[in-house]
Amino acid sequence: MADGRNIAGARVRRPRRYSMRTGLLALVVACIAPALVVASVAVYERYVVQKERIFRDTIFLARNLSAILDRELTGVEAGLQMLASSPDLRAGDLAGFQERAGELMRFQIVDSYVLTDREGRQLAHTQAPVGEALPMSGASAELARVFHTGAPVLTGLFGGGASDSPALALCMPVLRGDKVVYSLNVRILPERIGGVLGRRSLPDGWVAAVLDGAGTIVARTRDAPRFVGQKAVPALARAVQQEKEGSLETVTKEGAPVYTAFSRSSLSGWTVAAGAPMSLVTTDLYRAIAWVALGALFAVGLGLWLALRLANRLTSAVQGLVAPALALGKGRAVDLPGTRVKEVAEVGGALQRASRMLARAQHLAHYDPLTGLCNRVLFSELVLRELAVAQRSGEPFAILAIDLDGFKAVNDTHGHAAGDAVLKEAAERMAGAIRVSDVAARLGGDEFAVLLIGANRENARLVAEALVESLSQPYPGVRAAVSASVGVAVFPQSGMTLRQLLERADVALYKAKEQGKRRVESDL
Structure with a gap:
């Protein structure tokens, strides 16, 4: 009897059931979820492509500005070489030398020409009359390298000279035979270098700067008086010390997030850095995310509405089978509509084969x-x-x-x-x-x-x-x-x-x- 009850109990056990309406609603969600994932991936891929394009534009800009600056410095160096070997300087005609240097300054980014001896004494200065007492050179420690190496020297920022404003100097040895007797120097103000950067019109929000070998800002296209002489932001300073050229995400001195690229000049050793605001990409990203969210809400709402309507119709159709089923139970003839079911496995296999053939055809x-x-x-x-x-x-x-x-x-x-x-x-x-x-x-x-x-x-x-x-x-x-x-x-x-x-x-x-x-x- 106990076995009979167990068998009977097993016969009346019913599987878990769910309504057609619930199944269709779940199907709507399952259908929309992949589309939402694809849309999200597409938004992210677009964001990546835009970010790569910004990095590419910034590195091209950094290279271009570096080339422009190199051309200017090459012209300055050529002018120094010409003056260092001029007949006026060889003959000790300082007045003629200053006149020739003053004419050359009109075509260069230099602020002044200065002639110094080994002790750092200024013998001639284009901003002072010939014969006037002149102070010691403001960059004498670095000037000494000219006399030791006999090669041109590009200094870092220093103060002093004709004004207290920071400046840089490019120094050229003046030779008598094989001996360096003088150092012929040009004083270059950071605003002159900033003017060179300004020749390339930058888009709104972009910023460019020139860093010396120690990572100090020597020129900047924006807020130059505020930041010239300061160190670059730590991330950029580390990057330019480690690599000759590269790109990274960092912040400006003002704290604005930027995509930054940099390129070091092989002529001067300076690094030109260009930064593009991250808002160029993030604004579009947030807008795209908002559109995807709105589209997903609309699709879910529409899908649920259609699923409910379809569920009601299917429920009515299933309930319409009650009469034919009762007729069958009574032995009467039943006219049942035919139906067709697609084999999912076959369709999936066909799609896979078609995908492989299409990929090969495209290749x-x-x-x-x-x-x-x-x-x-x-x-x-x-x-x-x-x-x-x-x-x-x-x-x-x-x-x-x-x-x-x-x-x-x-x-x-x-x-x-x-x-x-x-x-x-x-x-x-x-x-x-x-x-x-x-x-x-x-x-x-x-x-x-x-x-x-x-x-x-x-x-x-x-x-x-x-x-x-x-x-x-x-x-x-x-x-x-x-x-x-x-x-x-x-x-x-x-x-x-x-x-x-x-x-x-x-x-x-x-x-x-x-x-x-x-x-x-x-x-x-």
Whole structure:
């Protein structure tokens, strides 16, 4: 009896049940959740891309400002060398020397020229009449290095001189034979260096500064009187001591969060730092998050409303089956509607197979199957994308058209298998000779092209010459001599459209071949 009761109890045990309405509501949430995740990932990816673009813009700005400052300092150094060897100075004509120096100052960023002896006494000063008693030099400790090394010296910030305002000095040795007899110095005010930085118009909220080798601010585009002479913020000061160039997230001296990039000058040893406000990216991020949240609320509300309506209709439809079921119980004929159910496993398998086939088709459509380089279609898309960026930023870029000289002889002598090996080897050499950010492509046959991002004509020519040298080296197992000819086209000088740039690069390539091959030619 006990066993019978247990068996009976097992028969009447019912599984846990849930309503159709509850199931549909859960389905709505399950369907919206992946879309919300995808939208969140897309917002984050957009944020990352924008942040990378800001870092790229700031490093380009830092490099550009560093180059501008180097040009100015090169001009100052050239002026010092000219005055140090001038006949007036050799003859001891200090009045003539001061007159010549005063004329030169009009074209430079210097504040004054000063001539000092080994003891730091000032013998001539362009801001004082000839013969007037002059004080000791304000940077005498660093000036002594000129007499010891016989080489130019760029000092740090110091006070004194004609005024109490901080200044820097570039010192040039004056030689008599092999002996340093004087130090010819120029005094440079931080505001003059700030004026050099100001020649490049900065976007709103951006800031740029020049740091000396010790991390001290020697010039700044914003609030210069307040911060010149102070140390840079600790994170930036550490970074510039450890690396020649880089980027980081930090704060300004005022405490504003910025994306900062820096580049050190090989001429002066100074570092130019440029900072872009984080609000450029975070404002868009917060706006996108708000839109995603609003969209999610709208989607959930709409989905719940539709699910409730559908649940009511399905409930009514299921309840309509009661009469047919009772009719079946009574033995009457029942006309039941047919239904179709899709097998989820088969659909999922089909989607996976379709995804793999699509991925392979996309790869074959954009990459050369022999060399692994991108093909003409993808290369054109990348050039068009860089054109759009360059037209907004004004930054140049270059296209190299490359052709292998003597490649036909490889196929004729060794066969097409050897020719394919040469093409693959050339592609590997090409990829190794360019930056990771640049793009190499095989356009067909033995024709290749390279996109050099951010390259001007001089940089493009250096890369092209390196490619010619690399591609002209002997190829394993090939007796025929193979070299390369390269044509260079640079935006915007060579053209403003994809077609113009490719045509100019091809024209330059043909010119290189006509001039004897294994060479680089530009379109201009």
